[in-house]
Amino acid sequence: MPGSKMTKSDSSRIQSSQAKGGGDMSSRGFAARAQSAGDRSSSSQSSGGSGFTSGTSGSYQSNTGTSASSGAKK
Numbered sequence: 873m874p875g876s877k878m879t880k881s882d883s884s885r886i887q888s889s890q891a892k893g894g895g896d897m898s899s900r901g902f903a904a905r906a907q908s909a910g911d912r913s914s915s916s917q918s919s920g921g922s923g924f925t926s927g928t929s930g931s932y933q934s935n936t937g938t939s940a941s942s943g944a945k946k
Contacts, residue, residue: 883910
């Protein structure tokens with residue numbers, strides 16, 4: 873979805889049309905997913921973040937066998 877984000881207004885409009893048209897209003901329906909996307913977009917804009925976190929925490933170190941030992945020699 874390049875360049876377009878779901879706004880709260882968009883999700884409200886989708887929910888309204890789904891309800892009026894007898895659409896799926898369950899927690900798994902399109903209207904609920906639209907609301908979730910609007911909420912994520914709104915929270916990421918207010919916090920300045922992307923709304924997504926990376927899969928690693930930055931503390932991952934690969935073990936290549938070439939790293940020095942942390943133990944001190946006597």
